[in-house]
Amino acid sequence: MKNIDNRKYIIALIFTLIPLIFIVRLFYMQVVDDKWKERAAQISENKVITYPARGIVYDRNNTKLIANEVYYDIEVIPNQTENPDSVTLAGLLGISLEEYTEQMNKARHHSKIKSSVIVKQMPPDEFAMIAPDMYKFPGFYEVERTLRVYPKPIAPHVLGYMSEVDSGDIKRDSWYRSGDMIGKSGIEKSYEKVLRGKKGVKYYLQDAVGRETGRYEGGEYDTLAEQGDNIYISLDAELQEYGERLMHNKRGSIVAIEPSSGEILAMISSPSYDPNLLVGRRLGQNFGKLQQDTLIPLYNRAAQAKYLPGSTFKLLMALIAMQERVIDSTATFACDKSLVGCHNHPTARGVSDGVKMSCNPYFYQVTRRIIQQGKHKSHFKDAAVGLDIWADYLYSFGLHKGLKTDLPAVESGFIPNTDFYNNHFPSESNPYGEFRWAFSTIYSNAIGQGEVLLTSLELANVAAIMANRGWFYYPHFIREIEGGTVPDVYKTRQHTKVDPEKFSPVIDGMWRVVHEPGGTARRARVDSLDICGKTGTAENFKIYNGKRYQLKDHSIFIAFAPRDNPKIAISVYIENSGFGGTWAAPIASLMIEKYINGDVKDKRKEDRILEADLMPIEIMNYKKNR
Amino acid sequence: MRGKSEKIWSDVDWTIVLIYLILVSLGVSNIYSAVYNPENPGLFNLQTEHGKQIMWIGVSMFLGLIIMFLDGSLIRQASFWIYGVIILMLVVVLFMPAINGAHSWFAIGSFGIQPSELGKLGVALALSAHLANSPPAKTRMSPSISLSYLTHLFRVNWKTLVILGIPAILVLLQPDAGTFIIFTSFILVLYREGHAGNALLFLVIAIIIAVITLIVADTTFMLPFLKIKMGGKVGIVIALLIMALIFLLLIRYVVLKRNRPPLYRALIGSLIVAILFVNFIEWGYSTFLDDHQKTRIDLVLGKIEDPDGEGYNINRAKAAIGSGGFSGKGYQQATLANAHQKHVPMQSTDFIFCTWSEERGFIGSFFLVLLYTILLIKIVSVAERQRSTYTRIYAYCVAGIFFYHFMINVGMAIGLAPVIGIPLPLFSYGGSQVLAFSLLLFILIKLDSERKIVLQ
């Protein structure tokens, strides 16, 4: 019996052991492990994100370039619906019965107690039609959303477009959730963080079927959505619009910069498209079409296309040679056509003459003196050292190294250096090699025809440097951020390696290009505007099936005006259209006149450009065949 | 008369009374919080659950008072009569209309009573009477796995089995599996009284082995250091062999030589039985259970989670308890376990522990667990101070019933026990259980208060 009496201790032990296990478990669940708190929040709270309106984008004259428009998403909470008549409802929502069924199945699959979108981005007028009947369908309700609208159908390459975030965007920035919109290009992308604003959050308590039963903690943790900051960009909407009209039926680009600030006044890439084509639901319909268009309208030629600069490059040769003291402003070289081809003209006496007449042999000689400075006995070594000096000067003009523009996809041009000819040219597998080349091998670069490539933006920046006599700001669009500041990089002057006084003879030549008989750009003349410019004509060809076809020259012009206190610097590049003076120069002058005077006097000049169809023939054929 | 009245109250165990009062009042306040409806705020509104609970507590306490004025011997003598009446009720209730698929209610208007709750009381009384009157277990045969031992066991215990079996089967017919399981709590009493041998210990060990087997049976793991991959079942068998080896060494060096042979035999026998049992459990699990049942077992064992399907209830319950944190969300601040949100199902009855733990946090849940533990230990100590065998057995019956309810209800809410719908004694909403547990306790208090004058 004694033995059996001891059993009370075993019973007492069990009676304390089990509660002890419970207490350990409870301590773990309630105090240590946060998992259940998260689960509880997921179960009992409904976090509703309120989306802010995006910041508005204005041009330099406070004209709206990008604004917001209200749309309606129709959403459903499957558990709250009361067997709606699918046919009626699908008809009301303006979708097919199949689509309605599919969307409803998706919604049910996603969550029975959380909302899913049934119809996206219903325009306000369509919603107004169905709004009175919505009450008949419990569980279905509208959610206000804003989408971008572009009041003027201009500058799509600058302004950019928006689309739903992809998985990469969400990975990069946890701010985004699936279905959010994000700027995918242009200003929309560059200033995404400024424009997007702050999301608001409302915490609701919900019951087991997902109905709201009140605010969590009386709304203590709720935040309001804050609209994104408005920004003012440097674009002049009127000038941009005018430039786009001028570029109609032409392929190429225009970039205009205010030299004193580096602000980009216009950036036109043609062919173009209406930015409103890529808004909301239309994005899906149109993006593919634009992508497949053989005219590649989505491509921003102004910032991405690398072009031969042609004779415009001669300006830089003259400046570098004078700064290196291998010539002075009075240097005279005969037009020796055995060196390089030229047109007929009087002998260029001095740099100003050389620029005015755009004499190829003259700049052959000038550039040869930069590259072959005679500091080394070996002709080849001399060229190798000279080329890197030459390239360093060009880098200081912002070429090749990147202009830090506030557009997301900006390319840099190309300035060849010693390494390039030693190791990479003519081909990676069979380059010239060290000390195997000299100026005579690479002389085409002197007249902008060799391996040098510039973008239109770089060309315009060269024009701005000419206007400023030796310095520039990185070209940019941002002027003002409400509640923010313009990045310092756009407020810092960049100095070239050429002294200001060296610019005088070159600018003198540029003025004479436009104003004097025998100048190459008489068509660019506008009375009283003192336009200074330089034409360029770039030979080009295309290879089809191994055969080389000479194509029509690219027509190039860079300019600034007025000569003193310049207000605008510009580059115009018209592909496959002919001489620089024929098309690019008058287009540049029209842009300058429009910007400075607000209007163009010479309507015949304007009409000639507006009516010209300079689309390259091969492209025209494509167009017809499409 | 003054003397008599003094006698009634002088030896009452006020600790148990105090714990009772704390439990029922916390219970009411907790139900009030769980079902609180701002549009219908009255505390004594009989349309509400807390209102009904208060009414039932009142009825229970009134009956308790009457019990205090009865003579203890009357209760002892009436044991089988009470048992008989309750059995009758359990039979009649089977012919009542089904509510939620079970014939378990006598409904009177919006009030109802479940005779199955009273069934425990009936069994407790009858079992006490039976065991107290039967002669103490005489020459006990040493346990062995032989037919003669089993027939001996049956011969001694068949009346006990009948007393337990009739209400258990009747309850199962309703069907009410939860209450059926509670009837196994009487094993505790049988164990204490020497009628169940070491069956209780074997049962506990068997359950532990079974649970471990089910958890690890279909897993494989790497043996540390040896880089040998092995199945879970092999692991259990090896663990059992190692344990057997340890016991062997213990016997070899601790036990007197002449006592060793039977212990060796018992050890080897147990080892073989254990290994067979492991295989049997695994075989039974994979052969007899369908996927649905396997899923339920896996959910209970925590091998899988299915928050929106099979595991919905337990997921919500755990989230409610876990989110209470250290100090809780505050009174009437539960966001999961309240009648308004309905995230936790049956939060005023089976899952009442969730509301309490969500609003009162770990401090609250610790306090409540402690309260039940004190009550259980207190009842054991009350049992052990009795000179009356009847009272001692009855006290152990009460302790067993309370313990089972507490263990399964709280264990279920925190995911340590399967989901079995039984109330938390005196705390959950439910008139029948309040009545049954109150009567169980009041009878115990009454019998205990006579401990100095009753010898039987």
Ligand SMILES: [Zn+2]
């Ligand atoms: Zn010439």
